[in-house]
Amino acid sequence: MKEAEIRPKEIFEEYLRLSELDGKKLNHDQFEHISCPACNTDSSSNKFLKNDYNYNECAKCHTLFCSPRPNKTQLDEFYFSSESSKFWSTKFFPAVKEARREKMFKPKAHDIVHLIKEKNLGVKNICDVGAGHGLLLEEISKISSDYKLHAIEPDSDSAAECRKKGIEVLLEVSENATEWHNRFDLVLSLEVMEHVHSPFNFVSSLYNLAKDGGYVLITGLGYEGFDILTLQGKSNSISAPHHLNFLSVQGFEEVFKGAGFKEVEVWTPGKLDVDIVCNATTDNHFINALQRRGENALKEFQEFLVKHKLSSHTWVLAKK
Numbered sequence: 178m179k180e181a182e183i184r185p186k187e188i189f190e191e192y193l194r195l196s197e198l199d200g201k202k203l204n205h206d207q208f209e210h211i212s213c214p215a216c217n218t219d220s221s222s223n224k225f226l227k228n229d230y231n232y233n234e235c236a237k238c239h240t241l242f243c244s245p246r247p248n249k250t251q252l253d254e255f256y257f258s259s260e261s262s263k264f265w266s267t268k269f270f271p272a273v274k275e276a277r278r279e280k281m282f283k284p285k286a287h288d289i290v291h292l293i294k295e296k297n298l299g300v301k302n303i304c305d306v307g308a309g310h311g312l313l314l315e316e317i318s319k320i321s322s323d324y325k326l327h328a329i330e331p332d333s334d335s336a337a338e339c340r341k342k343g344i345e346v347l348l349e350v351s352e353n354a355t356e357w358h359n360r361f362d363l364v365l366s367l368e369v370m371e372h373v374h375s376p377f378n379f380v381s382s383l384y385n386l387a388k389d390g391g392y393v394l395i396t397g398l399g400y401e402g403f404d405i406l407t408l409q410g411k412s413n414s415i416s417a418p419h420h421l422n423f424l425s426v427q428g429f430e431e432v433f434k435g436a437g438f439k440e441v442e443v444w445t446p447g448k449l450d451v452d453i454v455c456n457a458t459t460d461n462h463f464i465n466a467l468q469r470r471g472e473n474a475l476k477e478f479q480e481f482l483v484k485h486k487l488s489s490h491t492w493v494l495a496k497k
């Protein structure tokens with residue numbers, strides 16, 4: 178997979194431009210200073226400023242986080258009505274929907290079903306939190322009819338798309354989904370963690386949805402990936418107010434254990450770090466040399482990153 182297949186350059190740049198404009202419209206006087214959103218340590222250092230948003234690195238767990246950040250009300254309002262959010266759902270997502278189905282949701286569905294079987298998780302029902310149009314659940318249902326599928330999705334248009342696919346939907350954010358507490362064998366959430374105001378509250382809400390002995394599986398962006406560590410503030414992934422939290426491997430472990438999970442496993446099966454760095458920079462001497470070594474060297478280097486949990490694309494599996 179290549180970056181351009183899931184993020185066509187022109188349309189992605191327009192999305193980033195709108196995000197930057199939206200970010201400037203929020204009233205920074207109302208922003209909140211926070212401790213590390215993963216381990217709650219209040220000791221951190223300024224890492225960089227991007228589009229007037231400050232990012233800190235936690236001194237203890239090395240999570241990267243935006244602080245001060247928009248308060249909860251500002252952030253909810255931003256997702257509901259900002260130009261960049263509208264652009265995402267009306268222009269960006271429709272343009273990449275089928276490419277993302279093929280390149281992202283289909284392989285993820287296969288990986289998830291494989292994981293359920295390999296680890297013998299005993300899954301009969303699944304809930305996808307922030308399910309969007311239900312593409313992941315739809316792809317899971319094509320692989321296996323063993324699972325009863327549910328979605329929690331706060332956007333009414335997206336929720337309607339899920340219903341069309343025969344998925345039972347709760348039109349809500351997970352923090353308010355009390356009527357579905359203690360119900361699921363497996364709770365999924367893809368690429369939501371980096372967006373939320375409070376990772377701890379979000380992970381706690383996933384904990385509440387799982388049954389005792391059930392599992393939560395999330396995917397998202399971590400800080401200790403080759404692309405983000407290399408590019409820092411130049412990484413397109415670092416785009417406030419959309420992306421606020423980039424947890425370290427330790428940070429993911431701490432926030433899940435803090436929310437009450439008994440077992441937590443973190444791994445980083447990303448495929449794009451090297452491609453993203455190659456696309457983003459021409460003056461990184463290491464990457465230039467690696468490119469001269471050829472495709473195989475690039476491929477093996479990406480495999481090395483995965484093996485040592487150094488890709489930014491992170492998976493977390495936790496048992497309640």
Ligand SMILES: [Zn+2]
Nearest residue numbers: 213216235238
């Ligand atoms: Zn921390």
